[in-house]
Amino acid sequence: xxxxxxxxxxxxxxxxxxxxxxxxxxxxxxxxxxxxxxxxxxxxxxxxxxxxxxxxxxxxxxxxxxxxxxxxxxxxxxxxxxxxxxxxxxxxxxxxxxxxxxxxxxxxxxxxxxxxxxxxxxxxxxxxxxxxxxxxxxxxxxxxxxxxxxxxxxxxxxxxxxxxxxxxxxxxxxxxxxxxxxxxxxxxxxxxxxxxxxxxxxxxxxxxxxxxxxxxxxxxxxxxxxxxxxxxxxxxxxxxxxxxxxxxxxxxxxxxxxxxxxxxxxxxxxxxxxxxxxxxxxxxxxxxxxxxxxx
Amino acid sequence: xxxxxxxxxxxxxxxxxxxxxxxxxxxxxxxxxxxxxxxxxxxxxxxxxxxxxxxxxxxxxxxxxxxxxxxxxxxxxxxxxxxxxxxxxxxxxxxxxxxxxxxxxxxxxxxxxxxxxxxxxxxxxxxxxxxxxxxxxxxxxxxxxxxxxxxxxxxxxxxxxxxxxxxxxxxxxxxxxxxxxxxxxxxxxxxxxxxxxxxxxxxxxxxxxxxxxxxxxxxxxxxxxxxxxxxxxxxxxxxxxxxxxxxxxxxxxxxxxxxxxxxxxxxxxxxxxxxxxxxxxxxxxxxxxxxxxxxxxxxxxxxxxxxxxx
Numbered sequence: 001x002x003x004x005x006x007x008x009x010x011x012x013x014x015x016x017x018x019x020x021x022x023x024x025x026x027x028x029x030x031x032x033x034x035x036x037x038x039x040x041x042x043x044x045x046x047x048x049x050x051x052x053x054x055x056x057x058x059x060x061x062x063x064x065x066x067x068x069x070x071x072x073x074x075x076x077x078x079x080x081x082x083x084x085x086x087x088x089x090x091x092x093x094x095x096x097x098x099x100x101x102x103x104x105x106x107x108x109x110x111x112x113x114x115x116x117x118x119x120x121x122x123x124x125x126x127x128x129x130x131x132x133x134x135x136x137x138x139x140x141x142x143x144x145x146x147x148x149x150x151x152x153x154x155x156x157x158x159x160x161x162x163x164x165x166x167x168x169x170x171x172x173x174x175x176x177x178x179x180x181x182x183x184x185x186x187x188x189x190x191x192x193x194x195x196x197x198x199x200x201x202x203x204x205x206x207x208x209x210x211x212x213x214x215x216x217x218x219x220x221x222x223x224x225x226x227x228x229x230x231x232x233x234x235x236x237x238x239x240x241x242x243x244x245x246x247x248x249x250x251x252x253x254x255x256x257x258x259x260x261x262x263x264x265x266x267x268x269x270x271x272x273x274x275x276x277x278x279x280x281x282x283x284x285x286x287x288x289x290x291x292x293x294x295x
Numbered sequence: 296x297x298x299x300x301x302x303x304x305x306x307x308x309x310x311x312x313x314x315x316x317x318x319x320x321x322x323x324x325x326x327x328x329x330x331x332x333x334x335x336x337x338x339x340x341x342x343x344x345x346x347x348x349x350x351x352x353x354x355x356x357x358x359x360x361x362x363x364x365x366x367x368x369x370x371x372x373x374x375x376x377x378x379x380x381x382x383x384x385x386x387x388x389x390x391x392x393x394x395x396x397x398x399x400x401x402x403x404x405x406x407x408x409x410x411x412x413x414x415x416x417x418x419x420x421x422x423x424x425x426x427x428x429x430x431x432x433x434x435x436x437x438x439x440x441x442x443x444x445x446x447x448x449x450x451x452x453x454x455x456x457x458x459x460x461x462x463x464x465x466x467x468x469x470x471x472x473x474x475x476x477x478x479x480x481x482x483x484x485x486x487x488x489x490x491x492x493x494x495x496x497x498x499x500x501x502x503x504x505x506x507x508x509x510x511x512x513x514x515x516x517x518x519x520x521x522x523x524x525x526x527x528x529x530x531x532x533x534x535x536x537x538x539x540x541x542x543x544x545x546x547x548x549x550x551x552x553x554x555x556x557x558x559x560x561x562x563x564x565x566x567x568x569x570x571x572x573x574x575x576x577x578x579x580x581x582x583x584x585x586x587x588x589x590x591x592x593x594x595x596x597x598x599x600x601x602x603x604x605x
Binding site for chain 2: 072144201
């Protein structure tokens, strides 16, 4: 396996990560989601603390990808709450009563704050702002094919954050170097291997200086000999203290880099624990059955 | 294998040679019989005044030049307007808010569902006579644009927008949804995603049909003759009408339109090559030689080879 030369300090390239206000970065409470009649997430609760790496495993169709897509609101949820850095993602809580009704009307009991609150989808601009804090890496890379490697990386900082071009380019080059692709600065994605594309996709997400990184099966679309180079970058990121949720079946990565492993099946979190607990001594039959199939 | 390929190639070359021979002899027969003025029909033979055709092509007078100029400028402005309206209508048609969808659908429905010449006379003469609205005369100082020309450009553009809307929509739908998701996950808003990520990629899909549309536009401007606008066709047809020399003028008119559309073919090929950034070289579109000689088969073979080699 040809691991790239990842010379440490991935986060150094973006000048560190902004410290979130709370220690809990992701707080998902009783999340439910339906695709039509299909109940894909059933009361999912998960907390991820700062600098923690959580690996989510489970059979296909278990809802793990859907769950992390809900965390940056690429999917809607039907009930529950997801907070990132203490902020509700994708929705705002509208009091069940309108402002007029909240005015005290004599003779009627005033509605208290404990009334059930309704979730209303937030405005598109607010959702976009929330997503700036959450990096995402996709199974199929989704690099922008009409832009070179460096343009892919600096696009969002310049367009979204308003970073001056020079500054963005300097940071972009530093990131390219950190993922071992400094030589590919002006190359278009279709001239790069899958592993190289995925490393650039990681650099692109990091360029927004996110407080949280989501990885959706980042190595599933790769040829076996390219998996190592991508995992190496991810391990480095975990070592440096990035908060990460990783949907992956790479046991080696989970054992080495994960603080916690979460097993999902049929939309439910079946089991969670340290990699050792879950892989060596799974408590649940379903986990045992699943692990026996993939190990 | 090699033998069979070679023989296939030889057979194709023979067929091509035969077809070219037929075409040349047909053209020669037509030219000779016309020049001799001895058609197959009985009665007085027609006297061809070829100098009129020759002069209209090689020594065009001011009216032809200005007609040509008007055709080109009206086409370009109307097409630009059409592309702009098409993008807006396509986005409106895909909008989440239903009033946008309704308006866009009605617009496309009307302008694709009625003849262009009817739209021209209805929206110019029809509206002008009601005096609810009068088309303005635009005065740029050195250039003054008559109301009927303003109306003509706008109506052509709005008509074009209805067709472009469907083309743009198809282009947008052709882009992998993963692109939008990646842009969103970076915190880009809808308009940033469209402007920076989706539309530049859709452009590559849109440009070949857009070239077709502009080719049509160059010719559709001839319908402005209904508004008595002296563009290329109306210039020639009025010359023909006043002199009763139809054949000679119309041949010259054909020449000018063919010149415009042929030049546009080259421009289009150039644009397509420019927009193939970041894609495989095979999608760069045919070069001028392929365009003229029809190298479609070879290009297909190349594409198959690339797919197979992947």
